[in-house]
Amino acid sequence: MLRALAHRGRRAGAAVVPAVVPDTIAQRVAACIACHGREGATTNAGYFPRLAGKPAGYLFNQLVSFRDGRRSNSDMAYMVQHMSDAYLHEIADYFAGLDLPYPPISPLSDARPEVLERGRMLALEGDRERRLPACVQCHGAALTGVLPATPGLLGLPRLYLASQLGAWLTNDRHAMAPDCMAEVGRRMWSSDVNAVASWLATQPMPANTRPAASLPAPMPIACGGISK
Template structure:
């Protein structure tokens, strides 16, 4: 009997780990303040430089919220917004936004081929790895690793983040070193092309 109970407890624990620790219904209640910039459900930001939060991956979202709250990732527009939220509140927000559908944007047809080549194959000549290796060929990300889903993200936001990694302005988080290395090898034209491609990826 003890083995059975232990097995059930372990099973429930593994399911909780697999699906994250957040309660999306509770997260919805706290998400109202986010809608002003990121849109309802985090799917339609009011400006292209603001990220879509919908469907990015619960682990990634939670890690970013913690980094912002603790001041490791500085976003002036979010100053003080997370200060009164508990760790559980942040987990709930991450769960809520992760469950929302990503609204895919439209890639620039003129940049599609170049962007696709970079995303899927990288640039061997300059040592740029394929984005698809970490972020999935369809842009769905890698939840266990905490790599965000990129497909459909605003091109302007992706461009801003890649340049921030390249310049060292965004340097926090478990995967920052990887992204800083990748971005350091990208030209402005490559960033523009791959960002546009990502915006239409689904």
């Protein structure tokens, strides 16, 4: 008994070797996991958007917009307020390079069939009378985004989609000039936001979830930040 206590005491007095945390970009962006999910992949029931596989140019533009005040989120602004463009590029490149499976997407929705049909029409055909381009004209035929800086719209929670589209409509979100989504938002009604968000949130992911390399035709509206 006494020998055991003495041995324990010697161990307690031994020098403690501090744990070594690897200085990698994966370790440094670990804080992002708290909100965006493990390695940047969220479930389709949450609010926060998936980061994995998004175009690096888009991710960089959003980080800069949070830092410079074009987008408003106190947590994001606090995290990036002192970060340089070079570091934001490093973060964007890291998440863009992740290739992770998407969570299962439920095809069920509590939206009425006519609302889902309106959302489908806006996403795939647009509304000529109101000069609303179809989502596919800018975000790609598969709606998985387009390089270098147009995001995908699939695999995102309906709440997140509706909140961001609504922010364009109410002029609470801004992007680099010319702000194409602000222009689109001015042409939308709140019912359009609900419809397209409801439809997009129920669409399955295609076999190839990566952003398209390019669009088959010019974008229907001038959009800033695309060449960044």
